[in-house]
Every structure is written in structure tokens, then in C-alpha cells.
Amino acid sequence: MDPFAFEKARPALDLLGTETIHLGPSGSGAMPKLIDKFLCGAQVAALAEAIAAIKRSGLVAFRD
Incomplete structure (x- = not known):
């Protein structure tokens, strides 16, 4: 994706996560x-x- 297309798509991408990084x-x-x-x-x-x-230690790993 070229940088212009990335910036154009950024508003939609920002809805998907807290940080959007263009990797190339x-x-x-x-x-x-x-x-x-x-x-x-x-x-x-x-x-x-x-x-x-x-489990090997004999402790209870899970509760009901």
C-alpha cells in the first residue's frame, strides 16, 4: 500500500486497533x-x- 492510500485508509484502520503502523x-x-x-x-x-x-505439586489448579 502506498503512503497516500495508507493515509486515506487510516480512519478505518484506526477503528480496528489502538495503533496503526505502515510497515511498507x-x-x-x-x-x-x-x-x-x-x-x-x-x-x-x-x-x-x-x-x-x-498438578504435580498437588495444588488444586481449577475451581468448580
């Missing part, structure tokens, strides 16, 4: 998106490990 031409957002997916996966794995550690 089409496809430039692929790497940040991939990194975000890696971080989300790491958080899920960390949560699973934490729950397993709680």
Missing part, C-alpha cells in the same frame, strides 16, 4: 505476523507447563 509494501507484515504467532505459541506452551507443574 504489500507483504511487509508477514514477518511481524509470524513472530507474533511464535510468541502466542510460546505463551500457550508456558501456560501448559505451569498447569502441569501445579
